[in-house]
Amino acid sequence: MSKVFSAHAVSVDGYITGRDPGAGRGLGDATMLFDWYFNGDTPSQVFDGFGLSEPSARIFDALAARVGAVVAGRNTYEDSDHFGGGSPHPTARLFVLSHRPAPEITERQTLITTGIQDAVAAARESAGGKDVGLMGGAVVTEALRAGLVDEVVLHQVPVLLGVGRPFFQSLPEHVRLRLVEAVPAPGVTHLRYEVER
Known part of the structure; x- marks a missing residue:
């Protein structure tokens, strides 16, 4: 069965946006969370225009190659200007979770209003055996609450933002993670965790 995972660029203090994110403003003043997409000379094999360091390209492309569908929350969808009517991934269909x-x-996007379990189920069906990627702190938190997440990948950028949207929201109980890979790279450390069940 396909896996469900999240892979987010995050500050050391746990933010995935900066100050004042929103429609027309993107992720606020946190563009430095994504500098590592362009700080190297290894082109991504999945995303046009990305020039990463060799270790980042290896990790990034391996993750991107796994994705068959993406579930994003409404805030992420709005902050990203609706992904231009497409998807944040060049080949994966987008499912937008909103109430x-x-x-x-x-027509290249699907709105799901009946909850995270239905969104993940629809994404799995569309993914053709590939994995489902989750985008946005609320979506990841809801999926963790529902026991749907297999892996959490943090692309941790060495900056303290001090403000913005935190990646994780309130959980009803602890979620234990097991570190399976840590890869330092210029401007970012890639941390891959399995969710313990």
Whole structure:
């Protein structure tokens, strides 16, 4: 069965956006969380225009190659200007989890209003045996609460933002993780964890 995982760039103090994120403002003043996409001379084999360091390219492309569908939350969708009507991944269909209508949804996107379990199930069906990627702190937190997440990948950038949207929200209980890989790279450390069940 396909896996469900999240892979997010995050500050050392746990933020995935900076100050004042939103439609037309992207992720706020936290663009430095993504500098590592462009600080090397190894082109991504999956994403056009990305020039990463060799270790980052290896990790990034391995993760991106696994993705068959993406589930994103409404805040992420809005902050990213609806992903231009497509998806954050060049080949994976986007499923937007929201409890309110989204008239801007295109034929390349699917709105799910009935909860995280339905969103992940629909994404799995669409993924063709590949994995489901999760985007956004609320979506990842809901999926963790529901016991749906297999892996959490943190691309930890050495910056303290002090403000923004935190990656993880309140959980009803502890979620134990097991570190399976740690790869230091210029401007980022890639940490891959399995969720213990």
